[in-house]
Amino acid sequence: MDSTGNMWILEKNTPQQPGGLKQRVISALLYCTGEMKQLHTHMKDKSFLLQFSEWCLRGISRVILLNNPLSGALIIAALLLESPWQALLGMLGLLASTLTAIILGQDWEDVSSGLHGFNGMLVALLMGIFSSAGDWYWWLLLPVCLGGATTTFISSSLAPVLERWDLPVSVFPFNTVIVLYLACTGTSNPYFPNYPAQPPGTPESTNHTQLHVPQLLQGVVLGVGQIFACGTLGPSLLILGAVFLFSPVLAVHALLGSVISTVAGMSMSVQYSFLYTGLSGFNGALGCMIVGAFFIFSWRTHLLSIANALLSAYTDIALSNLLGAVGLPACSWAATLTGTLVLLLTGENFKEYRIPTGKVTSPEHNLHSHKQWSVANTNTTDV
Amino acid sequence: MDSTGNMWILEKNTPQQPGGLKQRVISALLYCTGEMKQLHTHMKDKSFLLQFSEWCLRGISRVILLNNPLSGALIIAALLLESPWQALLGMLGLLASTLTAIILGQDWEDVSSGLHGFNGMLVALLMGIFSSAGDWYWWLLLPVCLGGATTTFISSSLAPVLERWDLPVSVFPFNTVIVLYLACTGTSNPYFPNYPAQPPGTPESTNHTQLHVPQLLQGVVLGVGQIFACGTLGPSLLILGAVFLFSPVLAVHALLGSVISTVAGMSMSVQYSFLYTGLSGFNGALGCMIVGAFFIFSWRTHLLSIANALLSAYTDIALSNLLGAVGLPACSWAATLTGTLVLLLTGENFKEYRIPTGKVTSPEHNLHSHKQWSVANTNTTDV
């Protein structure tokens, strides 16, 4: 029932007889947004290299809960703009984990929709950010490849455990691998030295100055970029654009989550640098987006997404303080854990809005197919 | 079979023709002890406010494994005696988490038997105890409400995971939320400063003096009170009385567990202040009570309850030392973890004594319905 509902949307999205220029533009836009299933079907006859590129681009977009190769391309552009070295590392981590998935013989459908790439990419990006050996330190490619491969290994093992409760593997492998890598190498390693992570709760070293509002607003946008460890405005806006391309609803969730998370950070008086660089915002943004992606959109689930962003933000501060005591970052542990909790909610008022993990697409499509399904259901019961 | 067995007990507990004064007193006492199911049935026609009060009072008693509104009232009295501010915080946390359960649409049966209140209450009480901002610091009501709501959120999510193994959610949400809250705020937060937790294993600062036996004995009783963060004798005795009202067997378990736990603390030479204030005793008391509540009473399970109290006590010292290294308390993590382990025991000699989580009432009733059930079983096999 659900799959035919989706088919129907796709038919409507691509009118058979495009009229003027305006209609053509709209039709092209509709083609590029959402999951781009048509491209996926179209690609099946193409060469392996082209197909593989599509998988990788989808994998990149998966980091931020999207599933659209164009969004992936936009994000790669953003990373190149930020730092070509980081973009190279990210691509290598992505390749390493996707190839490992093929070697392990993971489910073909999962591999081709990019589900085995995003953890490797994130590990690579964070390894690059925390390395204190500077850019173009070629030895770093070694742990990047190994770390990327390990994420697939962990994904493959966690899947049977988590799927008992219909939970996605999410970024658990990334968080595990990066924390182990940083604990393994430490700050004084002769081959792979890292910067220590600062806990956000340490008292300000400078005198208590006024909060700078424009910087704070910039921090909110950077919060979306920080999901890819991007700390500058341009790339962050590009990444936000990539989200918008897949689903405007998710883009709103990302920004809203970042705002809530930044406010939560202020209420705990974290260091200003955390607010300005977006480090306070990204867990809230992710927490808000998870509810947006995995639940049918309604005012109830909207409140839930706000609650989850708040919970995510506070949990992040707590975990950052705890892990910061041994010089480790909390990465996206907070959003991953609270996101997993929210997906397990059993309350009757929210259970019906939860989309089964395998059926999740963009919020717009989810809403549409849900309505269709409800109508069909009503018709059946009428008869 | 079991439910009819319970019905039968209740009928016997309320003789139809009360004779003299003595019989009336006994009948009233029997009415007030145990689960007070009659009151629960009686309440169903009353106004929502009255019903809600009953749920809340049951929720308070749930903290210490009881299910009796009168016990709840006694405990509230004990808290008021100890500190009105603490009692206010506890009630607010209880309200916040119960209301969240109603908003989330949790199972009505669970809400009305107080299963969604006790975690919120505990979080609120501990927030108050650790706050270094003094009593009547009104800003604290904010985290109390948020923390209470979060416990329900976590309860609702943990339930489907734990019920696969027929485990109760127990106080996992409370322990998670309070540790995260204290890690998030820390000791130098400008809005919500806390006292740091002391690890019990740090060497005594004063010279090695003689152990004071009367203070030690008082510490045993305070161990029961410390389940509600009560550190004075009067309220602790009231709380012990509340346990006795629900089930004399559980009250014995509570005291026994506290004794064992205090002895375990002495064998590890923890600081005297931990022994005297009951902080050494409360995890053992809980560990002992869990076995008392979830297993049919017999000499075998009695040995198990002693073993679990011991295990709980040593685990608590270990966790307190570990978490104390970053200034955090171990709360009741030890009793919760060992209690969960004991409920999972697969050994044939104990499996038959385990009561399914949904059927647990007071140990006396459990014993009774078990005997009934055994008799019925034998009769059936005879025929």
Added chain:
Amino acid sequence: MDSTGNMWILEKNTPQQPGGLKQRVISALLYCTGEMKQLHTHMKDKSFLLQFSEWCLRGISRVILLNNPLSGALIIAALLLESPWQALLGMLGLLASTLTAIILGQDWEDVSSGLHGFNGMLVALLMGIFSSAGDWYWWLLLPVCLGGATTTFISSSLAPVLERWDLPVSVFPFNTVIVLYLACTGTSNPYFPNYPAQPPGTPESTNHTQLHVPQLLQGVVLGVGQIFACGTLGPSLLILGAVFLFSPVLAVHALLGSVISTVAGMSMSVQYSFLYTGLSGFNGALGCMIVGAFFIFSWRTHLLSIANALLSAYTDIALSNLLGAVGLPACSWAATLTGTLVLLLTGENFKEYRIPTGKVTSPEHNLHSHKQWSVANTNTTDV
């Protein structure tokens, strides 16, 4: 099908008409290798004490993934050679946990194959190694007995959780109990003082000297011995011999894993003392052996065993650094966790090689019965 396959091997292993001396030696050797199922059957008529000894000897060999009473006897000899006090502690821990299993009423089959002894033995050995009170400190027998009993308690509880995914309980109970014990007692306890554990990543205190190759090679062999906390060459070789007796393939895995793990340690520039004493090697050895024992031997699974040894080694360095920050050792957490992950792998290329937990014997027998099974399968499909 599988069991008849095993029967057939055993029949072939014991030719009915032994000819000359050479054949008799071979027949005796074949009798002593592998699982020695014939001895197990033979023992069933003997006195309880003899049977119990066989169970205990099997339990000792279980520590290192074997199941052979003669291997167990060899290992006890190695421990006696290393330190009689340690051998005594190990035996006591083994007895305590096996007896607890009998008291709890655990499955008889499990008890008699030594599955409830090895965790207790390991706890006892590590308690002895870390105790700074010196040898023949008789008070240590108390925690050894309690710790041994607790491992059975935890095994019994973890089993129903882990068996949902067909996972063995492995050495989770040992690792939990020893970390809790060391955290509970600490380094300055007046009754049970311990040495603090050193994190391997702390910079060398001496000047950077050349690596000593012969000591490094010795460290590889010691890596196998360190599974039993043995730090000298003779006993380590005896333990390696015990592995060889059960299965030459596993012995190769043990050495290979230790080599890989030592190389991994060098790549992270851990302290030389860790490389020389085998502390760097033992987690890799275990990680490699787990794949060797639980997967049908083939070149694919051989690559997997190398990958797992590598992962195990790096995880061990990370965990040792983390736990070392609070003065605790990482024990075999790394190998246990990565081993559990590898057993959960869902990739199609490895899934078919995984042996169900209950059917695991020596790699040679596994390979044989797998081939038989495959042939039988082909025949069936032919018809």
